[in-house]
Amino acid sequence: MEQLLILLLAVVFLQTRIMNLKNAIVCLMAQSTIIAVACFMVGMESNIGWHSFLPAILTMVFKVGVIPYALFTLVKKLTNEQELESNINANYSTAASAFFVVLSYMLIDKMLPGIGSRDIVASSLVLIMTGLALIVMRSRAIMQIVGLVTVENGIYLFGMAITEGLPIIIELGIFLDVLIAVVVLVILTKRLSLSFMTTDTNVLQKLKG
Amino acid sequence: MQQMLYIILGLPPLFAALALTKCFSNKVLHWGNRLTALIVAGAFVRMTTILAPNAVFTNGIFYLDALSMWLLFIVVSLYLAAALLSKSYLEKEATRGYLDRATTFIGKYYALFTTFVWTMFLVLVTQNLGLMWVCIEATTLVSALLVSFKHTRSALEATWKYIMVCTVGICLALLGTIILYYAQLAVLGPVKPLDWVWLKENAILLNPNLVKMAFLFMIIGYGTKIGLAPMHTWLPDAYSQAPSLISGLLSGALCACAIYVLLRNMVVIIPSVGIAFAAHILYAFAFLTVAIAVPFAIVQRDIKRLLAYSSMENIGIMVIGLAVFTTTSASAVLLHLFNHAMIKFALFFLAGTIIQEYQTSNMMRIHGMMGETPYTATFTLLGMFAILGMPPFGIFFSKFTIIMEVFKSGNYFLGSLFILLLAGVLMGVVYHFLRMLSCTSKRKALGELLTFKSMAILCIMLISTIALSTGLENFPYLRGLLSSATQIIIVGGAAL
Numbered sequence: 065m066e067q068l069l070i071l072l073l074a075v076v077f078l079q080t081r082i083m084n085l086k087n088a089i090v091c092l093m094a095q096s097t098i099i100a101v102a103c104f105m106v107g108m109e110s111n112i113g114w115h116s117f118l119p120a121i122l123t124m125v126f127k128v129g130v131i132p133y134a135l136f137t138l139v140k141k142l143t144n145e146q147e148l149e150s151n152i153n154a155n156y157s158t159a160a161s162a163f164f165v166v167l168s169y170m171l172i173d174k175m176l177p178g179i180g181s182r183d184i185v186a187s188s189l190v191l192i193m194t195g196l197a198l199i200v201m202r203s204r205a206i207m208q209i210v211g212l213v214t215v216e217n218g219i220y221l222f223g224m225a226i227t228e229g230l231p232i233i234i235e236l237g238i239f240l241d242v243l244i245a246v247v248v249l250v251i252l253t254k255r256l257s258l259s260f261m262t263t264d265t266n267v268l269q270k271l272k273g
Numbered sequence: 274m275q276q277m278l279y280i281i282l283g284l285p286p287l288f289a290a291l292a293l294t295k296c297f298s299n300k301v302l303h304w305g306n307r308l309t310a311l312i313v314a315g316a317f318v319r320m321t322t323i324l325a326p327n328a329v330f331t332n333g334i335f336y337l338d339a340l341s342m343w344l345l346f347i348v349v350s351l352y353l354a355a356a357l358l359s360k361s362y363l364e365k366e367a368t369r370g371y372l373d374r375a376t377t378f379i380g381k382y383y384a385l386f387t388t389f390v391w392t393m394f395l396v397l398v399t400q401n402l403g404l405m406w407v408c409i410e411a412t413t414l415v416s417a418l419l420v421s422f423k424h425t426r427s428a429l430e431a432t433w434k435y436i437m438v439c440t441v442g443i444c445l446a447l448l449g450t451i452i453l454y455y456a457q458l459a460v461l462g463p464v465k466p467l468d469w470v471w472l473k474e475n476a477i478l479l480n481p482n483l484v485k486m487a488f489l490f491m492i493i494g495y496g497t498k499i500g501l502a503p504m505h506t507w508l509p510d511a512y513s514q515a516p517s518l519i520s521g522l523l524s525g526a527l528c529a530c531a532i533y534v535l536l537r538n539m540v541v542i543i544p545s546v547g548i549a550f551a552a553h554i555l556y557a558f559a560f561l562t563v564a565i566a567v568p569f570a571i572v573q574r575d576i577k578r579l580l581a582y583s584s585m586e587n588i589g590i591m592v593i594g595l596a597v598f599t600t601t602s603a604s605a606v607l608l609h610l611f612n613h614a615m616i617k618f619a620l621f622f623l624a625g626t627i628i629q630e631y632q633t634s635n636m637m638r639i640h641g642m643m644g645e646t647p648y649t650a651t652f653t654l655l656g657m658f659a660i661l662g663m664p665p666f667g668i669f670f671s672k673f674t675i676i677m678e679v680f681k682s683g684n685y686f687l688g689s690l691f692i693l694l695l696a697g698v699l700m701g702v703v704y705h706f707l708r709m710l711s712c713t714s715k716r717k718a719l720g721e722l723l724t725f726k727s728m729a730i731l732c733i734m735l736i737s738t739i740a741l742s743t744g745l746e747n748f749p750y751l752r753g754l755l756s757s758a759t760q761i762i763i764v765g766g767a768a769l
Contacts, residue, residue: 175486192448199441208437215444223451227458230403230451231466237407238447244414245440252421252433259426268430271510273569273578 096127184225191218285391310356326753336400339757431514446494456483498531512581517625525614555596563589570701594675605674612667641714667738
């Protein structure tokens, strides 16, 4: 488990460095795969029949399969995206990510003292906070979607770690919601690129006051 | 009972699916929409005859008590009004609005509209706090497509902000729900996970520190959805860019549903944390919300954004009523939910009509409505009086009771400050509305667009708030519903 968490944190750090859209989606896939493996391992330990493996299967199907596929097809349609690349924020977000690691451990020890799966909970908090930072710091639509899925992954891992899985019907509902959210965001991104000729959300600044 | 519930939950998605198939003419769709709404309303009325005001219906998944029935009453009323008004609204939009290029928009609009209302029904009838979260998130996703329905650049911008801010906020509420489940697991074991009734009965056992943390995440999360400042940034954008009827539903029904979910969670949370902790946080958010609304309402130029800031004012009033947490204030909050929903929906519909008549939403370019469009102007004036809380309209009574309770609870300074802030919003709204109504026009209106039927519906909505607030004794069922719903909030929340 520890090796897995170290790998996960490494992927999250990498996520903050990547500016290329395709690589960002690949990185998101890697991150979701690690989450799925973690789910699988928790399922092995809890050992309550077939439905302890369902979260792992759902994560594989939705977050490693469907969502990255939708994002890839979206990226293919965008023509003048790559020239918008800039790494002006990369150092800030990596530094923030490093800060979040320290902050998460501090929060865990303060808020949930003596919790069994301390490392998993801490890394899930890192995931949540880094996802939020990605949404705030990145301006391109697809990067914000990646950030949102990262937040979702973090919350999912958090739930997995402290409760050994939510009830199955709620879990299904959450997966459905994430899927629909990404589909709606993909539709919106397409419309953005149609009517603004770009998917940079910095152009969205007309509505004020 | 069960059959009626299944009609309410089954018919709207059926109609939505049929409307999406594109094999019906617009006329059939208009009639189908009205028929669906009427049958749903009929089923709801039938439910009120079966279920006594203080009774509870439950079958493990669905759960109906007085609180959810009261909220269903609000949402069903708005659904009926919106369904009856939508034909004339859509036809006017097709001839002189933003929809003229699209031809198959009506089916899509009805499908999304009905699904949106359906997800709100689901929020109100589920028993499980986790599923409630799922349904609230679903309302965001469906209404986002409705907000972007105009396909303009600003609508797209509003939708992007709406979905990003609300989804992130709601994710935090999920975090809070998971922490609540963790607290439940620690003392109750994995029986009936997140079941509201089970949690309410055992609320006192939960670990206060964990529940406090859960509450913090939930107030941020569901507060985003309610529109509490500083998480309100999506609210004026989404309200102003959505089609007018949808703005009314967002402001009246969806906000009420989000408050409902927060209430359900509070009933579980307050026994173990104590009311003082929750009250402080709610006071702070309520004040910030009203205080931020004031300057924006005063300098506003867009009519629908002005109404959005007025919604924020009313949200602040309701949340402060919850913070006081007495029997009188809780029942006033529930009444205010109804009054605000009716009046704000009417006002958003009128704003849509004004935009169609003057082809602009900029209030600086609209003058002389009294002379050119007398009916619209009269109803706008009445709606303005109603939303600002002038007697005899319902908001006067509910708002008055809430502020009275703030003073009674000993918060004299807070109460006075709150009244000053409300006066600020009043100034903004009165100034802008009277300017539009009076003066002579520089820009000619396209003529009176309010039809007789719409006026009748607006009349009923305005009068219903008067009737319900002043003469609740004449409606024994609704009175019973209101008092039992209040009991659920207060007694359930104050088991200590």
